[in-house]
Amino acid sequence: MTRTGDRSMSASQIQAGLRPLAWNGLRLRVPMDWEPARLGRDYLGLESPDGPVMEIRFTHGAGKAAPVDVVRRMLKKSAVAVEVADSAVPRHWLAALSGRENAGFSCAGTPASRGVASLCRTCGALMVVRFFPAGEGEGGGLAREILASIRDHGREGAAFELYGIRLDPPEGMGLVRFSFLPGRFDLEFSGPGRTLGYSRFAPADVLLAGGDVAAFAARQLSVPGVKLAFTPTRWRLREAAQAVTVPPAGPVDAAADVILRFFRRRRQARVLVWREEAANKLAAVVWCGVHPPDAGEFDKVCAGYGIF
Template identity: 30%
Template sequence: MPDSSFEFAEQLVPLHWNGLILQVPPDWTPAVLDGRYLLAEAGDVPVMEVKWQPIQGRFSVAKTIRKLAKGVQGAELFIDEKDAQTPPVPEQWTEAVTRLEERGFHVKPIFWRASDLHEDAKQSPHISAGRGAVVYDPASNMAWLIQFYETGTGSIKEDAAKVLLSLRSPEPRQWLPWQVFGIRFQSPPWLELMRHAFNPGRYRLEFKGRGWHNATRLVLERVGPARAVLRGAGLREWAESYYARELTSMKPVEGRPQVAEVRWQQLPGRVLQRGGRACVRLSMDGQMILAVFLLNARVAELNAFQEIDQAYGIV
């Protein structure tokens, strides 16, 4: 755990996305999200870019760095921090790298800067330099390319060291944590991200079962504000209209009527032994509608639905 020299004035917040597990300042928010790519901004200024992937076979730092260098247009990339052309390595950065290595990570620091800087670069809002690292965890075979950007108007190197130190590797064959844009979730190891969308008023994550012929699907949605969406309608009435496609072939689960939660299920068939379960509920504060649909799932997967549902919420 980091000591007091790595504390922020403001508490760090989790940023967890598809195998990326970090803690970042609260004003760092994702501007671009892909399957294994994230670009974070503070305000309108890029501050961090991360690419990551599981490694098959032998990991090559040199190959990974070459890929990174291709993505840095109009810039000089320095791999050896002892190079005379590089600026002094901040003490906190060196300490963060050392601590990651003590935890079993392989870390290769990098530095790059724009090759066409002018004397008035301080007035430019564009990125002028960056410090980063190639990180590899042999325990999980996961590799990360992390770049922290600096602009002509300021430096984030102290923040970068603290964020780098917060990096964690996903546990193999364990539930994977997610936390982004105010939602949290844990996905079981038999699911992988298929697509996602974060639109105003509606967030949607779709997962599929691992394997080419695995038909299992999981859909998570956050819709709101609830009062504006429902417009006086009951939760079940609204959900059966709004989610007509997802609820096809499902029947309401009978039980005590709930104002803030409704459920459906499709019992597994005799031949394919696949079914579905669904829950649409209000968040604890009543401000948002949370929906969970497990579709075309095997019996063992259906048995995990309650745990999946409980893992999904807002922060």
């Protein structure tokens, strides 16, 4: 067998052991036992059971900044020895990010690390990827496959896929808040005149003990300035509860509604909570805005929220 054959077999073996991961529009494939350990809106830090393995910082508005300058600027206050040169990383790492402007770098220290800053000249998406020794794999092969799998722009695949949730917020909505606490995950997005929140609760059998989804939702979910009344329902064959802002009753209330909406003071909400029996988890979507959320669009958003 040729050396090329050996290498491609090794690459396919590595790829078979990878799973998809996505965070705020950055999509990549990582080994099964790597989990996000530190998150920021433009940052993803991954750990394996052995410790830190990889970090990525990314932005979509880098303009025409040269990756070499970006890395130099980032590392100029570093206390450890730094080398910014393509020779600092294996050549196949840079080749994995073909079609982009790349700069390799390495940092001494404990643990040592090396990585690549990469810019898409077309859209200005910039990412700085750093691997620790435990994340590089043999001969840097694992890091190469991960780099080749990274997509930091476009909308192919879900924008978020981690910790057993998968979602893709509607276009124009940006992440404003997130929290991953044991038992409860929350992500909140904001767009023109509306906010959209996704939540996940677990374990469902414990949280629902002695009650139904509607009672649970009334305890756990609230929207400031909006009164929510949950009613039990079924949604796509699942046990669920929903709450929709009550329309104004009577002429006085209707007039007040028009005035408050004009001054963007009245918020309308639509909330759906459902139980994912197979995963033993509860999912919730809270849509809130000045105008009442469209039922069809809301249903589409809920259907795109996967819990596994």
